[in-house]
Amino acid sequence: MQFPRLNLHIHSNYSDGKQSITKIIAKSLKLELNYIAITDHFTNSWKAWVSKLNNNETILSYLEEISICQKFLRAKNKSLTLLKGIEVDLESTEQFIKNHLDINEFDLILFEYLQSYESIAFVKNIIHYWKKHIINKNAFPILGLAHFDPSYFMLGNLDTLMSFLKIYNIYFEFNSSYPSFYSTKYKRFFEKLKEHEIPVAIGCDSHNLKTLDNIEEPLEMIKYYNLESNFEILIKTLDCTKEINKIRY
């Protein structure tokens, strides 16, 4: 099977990326990518300085700018689908997340720094809050773990982590900026992903245009771990999001 070319982890100059959203889209079209997501940082932790997305006004203009690009791509019938994403730092406060992120506005939410069982509880709590506030249940955003480091859970109970990912339908990201996180020393972790049919995705954590299509190595590793069917689960979800957005906007 020929897989679509996707990079679901890109930063623009709304946070610590170098380029504007429109430049990222133009380059992605040239590179013939099929799915991309703009996922700027959202945080009020010690690293709050990395992002401008810390007030409702800026978040609105971020969402608006992506919406305009989504409409443009659809109007021109381009083979590129753009997702409206955000990367939520789990060291942020619960109130900050609940107050500023309207779940109805996003296609994709990445969580960064899931490193403990406490952070699993934190995410569950946020998701339950969002489920109460979603207007169209079919349009609940895709959820993923950004550059997840398996080592935190390798010594503990992997099944607890797997059932969490399964129940909440959260994907694992093969992130080309962090190849050590898909090292073969984590083979057991990847066997568990396969066994539990956890979706997997590709994200490059691009901060400049040069890394937008660093997708070959992650794809090789997905194949190496026999996770093609897990990748297909994610691709089906992306297709659904694309269809829902056609009606939505």
Ligand SMILES: [Zn+2]
């Ligand atoms: Zn990132």
